[in-house]
Amino acid sequence: MSQRISIHGQWSSRLMFILAATGSAVGLGNIWRFPYITGENGGGAFVLAYLICLAIVGIPIMMAEVLIGRRGRQSPVFSLQALAVEAGGNKAWRWVGWAGMLAGLIILSYYSVIAGWTLAYVVRIASGSLVRVTAEGASSIFAQLVIDPERLLAWHTIFMVMTIKVVSRGVKRGLEQAVKILMPLLFAMLLVLVIYAWRQGDFVQAYLFMFDSDFSKLTPSALLVALGHAFFTLSVGLGAMMVYGAYMPSGLSIAKTSILVGLLDTVVGLLAGLAIFSIVFAHDMAVGEGPGLIFQTLPIVFGQMPGGSFFGTLFFLLLVFAAWTSAIALIEPMVSWIVEKREIDRIRAAIWTGIVAWLLGIVTILSFSSWSFSFRFGGELKRHGLFDVLDILTSSIILPLGGLCIALFVGWVMSRESVVDEMGGRSGIDFKLWYFVVRFITPVAVVLVFLQAIGVV
Ligand code: PHE
Ligand code: NA
Numbered sequence: 001m002s003q004r005i006s007i008h009g010q011w012s013s014r015l016m017f018i019l020a021a022t023g024s025a026v027g028l029g030n031i032w033r034f035p036y037i038t039g040e041n042g043g044g045a046f047v048l049a050y051l052i053c054l055a056i057v058g059i060p061i062m063m064a065e066v067l068i069g070r071r072g073r074q075s076p077v078f079s080l081q082a083l084a085v086e087a088g089g090n091k092a093w094r095w096v097g098w099a100g101m102l103a104g105l106i107i108l109s110y111y112s113v114i115a116g117w118t119l120a121y122v123v124r125i126a127s128g129s130l131v132r133v134t135a136e137g138a139s140s141i142f143a144q145l146v147i148d149p150e151r152l153l154a155w156h157t158i159f160m161v162m163t164i165k166v167v168s169r170g171v172k173r174g175l176e177q178a179v180k181i182l183m184p185l186l187f188a189m190l191l192v193l194v195i196y197a198w199r200q201g202d203f204v205q206a207y208l209f210m211f212d213s214d215f216s217k218l219t220p221s222a223l224l225v226a227l228g229h230a231f232f233t234l235s236v237g238l239g240a241m242m243v244y245g246a247y248m249p250s251g252l253s254i255a256k257t258s259i260l261v262g263l264l265d266t267v268v269g270l271l272a273g274l275a276i277f278s279i280v281f282a283h284d285m286a287v288g289e290g291p292g293l294i295f296q297t298l299p300i301v302f303g304q305m306p307g308g309s310f311f312g313t314l315f316f317l318l319l320v321f322a323a324w325t326s327a328i329a330l331i332e333p334m335v336s337w338i339v340e341k342r343e344i345d346r347i348r349a350a351i352w353t354g355i356v357a358w359l360l361g362i363v364t365i366l367s368f369s370s371w372s373f374s375f376r377f378g379g380e381l382k383r384h385g386l387f388d389v390l391d392i393l394t395s396s397i398i399l400p401l402g403g404l405c406i407a408l409f410v411g412w413v414m415s416r417e418s419v420v421d422e423m424g425g426r427s428g429i430d431f432k433l434w435y436f437v438v439r440f441i442t443p444v445a446v447v448l449v450f451l452q453a454i455g456v457v
Contacts, residue, residue: 006073006246008336008346009172014257016176017248020325021066021261023179024240026186027326028114029233030269031319032294035276037225039287040380043209045218046226047273051266053230057445059262060437061403062236063423064410066254069245071422075337076100076239079246080409089413096405100238101334103398105353106390107238108330109360112163115323116155117295118316120145125312130299135283138303142295146368156361159320163327164354167335168347172247179325186318190268193275193298193315196305201278209277209287210270221378224453227446228395233265235326237399237406239333246336253424255434275301290383291368331357364390378453396453404446411439 011017038046072079077097084093124130124141133141145151166178197203231237245254272294279297280287289296302312331353338349363371367387374383382388410419419435420427427435451457 004073004250006336007340008247009170010247010249011172012176014249014252016172017244017252018257018260019179019183020176020247021235021241021244021257022183022264023322023325024235024244024329025233025261025265025326026183026268027322028111028118028319029229029326030265031190031272031322032114032118032291034229034233034269035273036290036293037229038210038273039277039280039289039293041219041222041225042217043277043287044211044213045215046222047210047270048213049218049223049226050229053227053445054234054262054266056437057227057403057442058230058234058236059258060434060442061231061406062234062241062258062262063254063434064406064438065236065239065241066245066248066258067410067419067422068406068414069239069242070248070250070254071418072242073246075246075340076242076333077337078340079242083414083418084409087414087418093405093409093413096402096409097239097242097333097337099398100240100242100402101337103238103394103402104240104330104333105357106360106394107232108163108327108357110364110387110390111323111327111330112159112357113152113156113361113364114291115159115320115327116152117145118320118323119155119159120151121295121299122313122316122320125299125302125309125316128309130303130312131309133299133303135285135296135300138296138299139285139292141299142292145295146292149365149369152365152368153362156365157358159323159327160354160358160361162324163331164350166324166328167331167354168350170346178321182318182321182325185314186322187268189311189315189318190271190275192311193301194271196301197275197278200282200304201275201301202281203274203278205281206274206277209281210273219379220452220455221380223449224378224396224400227400227449228397231399231403232395233269234262235329237401237403238330238394239402240329242406243333243336244329255423255430291387360390363387400446400450404443407438407442407446411435411443 068079072082077094080097081091081094235241276297279301302308334353335349339346364387367385371385373385423431
């Protein structure tokens with residue numbers, strides 16, 4: 001068996017693991033992505049499908065991923081390889097790690113661009129230029145931003161430098177301090193928003209839109225989007241939770257911490273959705289606005305709220321921090337692998353990986369301006385060219401397939417004894433239930449969603 005502590009260090013406590021994992025999970029996925037894809041996919045049934053995917057696929061896989069990482073104590077590629085060899089399996093399992101690193105790089109590339117939009121809004125709201133903005137005003141301000149590639153490039157660059165900075169200091173020293181204060185604050189701000197939306201916006205309609213499920217409206221491709229988002233939002237399927245697991249002290253319960261992180265992430269997404277749709281309906285805006293949704297809605301609310309410039313600035317700032325703690329998790333699988341493999345230092349590894357993601361980010365910047373084109377995927381119209389291609393490739397394809405492989409690996413390749421051992425040594429009813437889900441339910445669910453998305457079943 002490999003070493004008991006990874007060469008990259010270890011989280012200093014149970015709380016720190018929870019904060020780091022929550023920091024990785026809670027991000028733009030919850031506040032930016034979840035509301036807009038819910039809008040695009042018709043609400044209700046989509047949200048329910050997503051919650052089911054979280055329960056039977058996302059959270060069980062999160063546990064499997066943390067388990068692989070903690071047992072392997074290395075980067076995802078090497079942990080998978082070592083555990084495969086130990087179990088008498090094929091070294092080719094490390095390919096799952098490579099695919100995950102690629103997905104992390106691609107997601108980071110556009111994640112950083114969207115985080116750049118968020119930074120731009122911090123400045124706009126702070127300067128008071130969005131006070132009393134109308135729905136039309138907010139939409140046109142957003143439209144002007146995304147057709148300004150130079151400005152977006154500047155913000156994208158700033159965010160990528162921030163990410164490289166923390167990762168090169170080592171995840172632990174860089175991250176633990178920030179997360180401890182900022183995550184609870186973000187949560188509090190969201191509550192303020194929901195309360196405000198509940199009193200001023202169309203909360204009832206938002207609630208009905210999100211929770212009144214009509215399954216006849218659920219298209220096969222929407223189901224795949226729901227599954228993909230379950231992976232995206234929990235940071236699973238690409239090795240991010242695996243590498244965080246590699247830094248997790250032995251003796252902590254993988255099951256309890258994963259479930260807690262999954263629940264926190266879900267609550268944040270649902271709250272964000274409720275707040276945003278309350279605003280959408282109160283102002284007769286279109287639910288299917290796409291990636292601009294939060295940037296077109298939230299400024300209206302902050303523009304009206306007493307103290308809105310202050311709260312708005314704070315909110316977008318916290319969102320930048322949430323994105324930051326997620327970006328770190330996106331890049332860490334690759335950085336840890338380069339450090340182990342090439343024996344170059346972490347600083348260089350972080351800089352090079354960051355530069356590649358930065359370059360690729362330019363594709364996304366241009367997708368919203370000069371390179372924009374539309375195409376159909378699974379019957380849905382995609383309007384943002386290569387950005388949509390990158391998004392579909394990662395969240396709808398690589399993450400679910402990566403997750404499938406992870407479930408199969410823990411369920412069928414690793415020995416039951418080592419899985420039981422890593423899960424705390426007892427195989428009680430809760431263990432048996434999870435193990436059954438990972439071996440049978442999760443793989444079957446992922447395969448079925450795929451088959452129906454491509455029209456086979
Ligand atoms: N879970 C993050 C979010 O919801 C995104 C992410 C995906 C981070 C994969 C790390 C790994 O914003
Ligand atoms: Na998330």
